[in-house]
Amino acid sequence: MKTTFLSTTDLFKNVSSTLRERGFPEAEREAELIICHALNISRTEFYRNAIQVDESDLQVLNSIVGRRLCHEPLQYLTGYTEFYGLGFRVGRGVLIPRPETEILVKEAVRLVNALGISSPSILDLCTGSGCIATAIAKNLSFAKVVASDISAPAMRYAIENAGLNSAGNLVFVQGDLFEPVRGQSFHLIVSNPPYVKGDDLMGLQQEVSWYEPPEALDGGRDGLDFYRRILKAVPRYLRDGGYLVLELGLGQGIAVGEIAGECGLRVLRVLNDLSDIERVMVLEKV
Ligand SMILES: C[S@@+](CC[C@H](N)C(=O)[O-])C[C@H]1O[C@@H](n2cnc3c(N)ncnc32)[C@H](O)[C@@H]1O
CATH class of the missing domain: 3.40.50.150 (Vaccinia Virus protein VP39)
Known part of the structure; x- marks a missing residue:
């Protein structure tokens, strides 16, 4: 599949402004988590800015953003949460x-x-x-x-x-x-x-x-x-x-x-x- 280089800053601006416009108060925090999860990248990779993605990566990202816009909890989208300093699947x-x-x-x-x-x-x-x-x-x-x-x-x-x-x-x-x-x-x-x-x-x-x-x-x-x-x-x-x-x-x-x-x-x-x-x-x- 064709891959392209994208800037995570541009992706971040795009996702966070979509969430903010729809009234999500923690749009920036959520955008970062959603992008890292959807593209399966670490925060370090996220901050490196340029990432290689293909069409299916962007489809996954769009689908997760769409589910969040329908108010599905972020933790269900990432399948993960923290409690008492431990990691839990949810x-x-x-x-x-x-x-x-x-x-x-x-x-x-x-x-x-x-x-x-x-x-x-x-x-x-x-x-x-x-x-x-x-x-x-x-x-x-x-x-x-x-x-x-x-x-x-x-x-x-x-x-x-x-x-x-x-x-x-x-x-x-x-x-x-x-x-x-x-x-x-x-x-x-x-x-x-x-x-x-x-x-x-x-x-x-x-x-x-x-x-x-x-x-x-x-x-x-x-x-x-x-x-x-x-x-x-x-x-x-x-x-x-x-x-x-x-x-x-x-x-x-x-x-x-x-x-x-x-x-x-x-x-x-x-x-x-x-x-x-x-x-x-x-x-x-x-
Ligand atoms: C408020 S949640 C608490 C879950 C977890 N302990 C927590 O603190 O996040 C209540 C739990 O009670 C369970 N539950 C509901 N009815 C029950 C019953 N009759 N017997 C045992 N568990 C029940 C539900 O499946 C749910 O997992």
Whole structure:
């Protein structure tokens, strides 16, 4: 196929102005990432300016820009994201890890270290891409981590991501919440469950409501369905002296705390995210 030399500066100006005109606030950052991904070049090659491309390269680039203009998340287009300093594969069918979830991981690692147990057991419910479980397993190499999710596509990404990050102390089980770990108990249980109110789903950013899996978001009519189910079951699966760490949706702290009280759990603390929203709740058995 015929190849030509093109200037990455010209390509960059073209892609970034297209994105900016269509209202993408991070047009420049996205343009660079899209060009590097579509043309399979490193940032160093990008900044060298002249690159050799053929027609099929430009078709790939145009197709990716077109998908972005339809608001497909950048991470689905590149198939990659970062979380807690690690790389993760993502795509349609699995939730893209969010930066605020790193607060949950940091707290989980701190709590387990403070427990001082030689071989702690940890359960990550609703693992999705496996981001929480993998980050915990990598940072607590002496722990045994089990992660579960009901979704087959999520399971496939989670297994791939654990392998990608060489997390050997981690196993995945597929099923409805605690069902795959019936009869087992854990020193730490963590979860970032679906927590969006049913009526709010279509009002989310297009990137989320059009492309991310609804089963990863939908928390039922009031957004609290999964908290009710998890909190009711936790006393049977949490060892004495252990902790439950939950991510919270916007404004759910009080309601989740009340449900926890009815289920024999006590709120130890709530951690806020960078926007000062109550984001992570730490609980223990009464
Ligand atoms: C909010 S996402 C969290 C994903 C990941 N832990 C993260 O923080 O990025 C919720 C996950 O719960 C899973 N899920 C939904 N219903 C479930 C159920 N009944 N049992 C287990 N997992 C479920 C979804 O497939 C999705 O992966």
